[in-house]
Amino acid sequence: MAWTGSNLPAVGEYNQTVVLDAIRRHPDGSTRSKLASVTGLSSMTVANVCRRLLASRLIDEHGTRVSGPGKPAGILRLNPDGGYSVGVHIDPAVVTYVLVDLAGEVRDHTRSGTPSAQDPRSVIDEMARSIDALITTSGVDRSRVLGIGIATPGPVNIEDGIVLNPPMLPHWHKVPLRAALSEATGLPVVLEKDVTAAAVAELWYAEPSDSRDFAFVYYGTGLGTGIAVAGEVVRGISSNAGDPGHMTVDPNGPVCVCGRRGCVGYSVVPRALVERAQREGIMSGTLPAGPAGIAELDEAFSRLAAMATGGDQRAHAVIVDAARQLARAVVVIVNLLDIERVIFGGPFWSRIAPIVLDVLPGVVRDDPALVPPHAVRFTESAIPVDVAAVGAASLVFDSTFSPRASTLLISAD
């Protein structure tokens, strides 16, 4: 999507984000006249904005390009070291930290076990220490770290930066994470539901030709959906949009926590697949209940997926059934949003990806319930590892640089 600027003096900040966004979308470099034509801003406005961006080192000028008569034009590119962002993904089993530069490159990353301390203070201190260590070991200029983005399982209270009572994180009850972490690190902090952060990352890393209407099916310990419509992430009024979990995909399926049968968020998640395989004697063992069993779940799920892709017919059937059930939910999501693309990702996704992508697209296409007459593409995330953490880092850039309508409203106040 091309953003068009405004030549009104009151929205100078907005024009800056418009120009920066246009520069970012052309990694090979842009001239000032090209920027003027793609943004709709006057040559003088572009020249002024570029002067400010060069002075703040957010962009660099590399060489010149000769096109037609007149003076050779300077080529402007994003300066990857102009700014950095820290992304944190809190998962039931592991906390992932990434340091991302302005060009979107992951410069460094670390992981640690999810703190389960009763005392939120010690959790915050531990996270602040990990972030500090990440910035130090990466060797980047600390003064250029713009902020911290946190992606966490929902439900969340974005406005107050509070993690509500997420399933699988028993001691994380109403933790005021954003304020506490900002106080501990001295950096601005933004917080987002993990599936929404993943959708933000997909938009941030999208190729210019990529569709900006999509659903991101996030396959983690649970199942979630990040939604983008017309290039904007859909958050809902409480920023908790995108929970398809209680869609019925198997009327005869097991009883969900909600009391219904065969809910997709209950039937296709890693735990359900492993438990079925164990019940049917395809694998041995039983999973411990609750968060204590997450390491075992991870290991058992890897084993099941390896058996399935390695030719074990019964293990293969478990994944195929899950793919068929997931397809029923995908049809409803596509119908609801009339989207062109469904993206799959998340921490457990890659292990079952070959089988699901072999089965699901055909099942969706052949489903008589599918409404939109156009083709639907099924792709994998542009960020194969740590998509939620990278998404969390993108949130910082997004809230700092993205020329969205909301940004315009705020700067126009």
Ligand SMILES: [Zn+2]
């Ligand atoms: Zn349910």
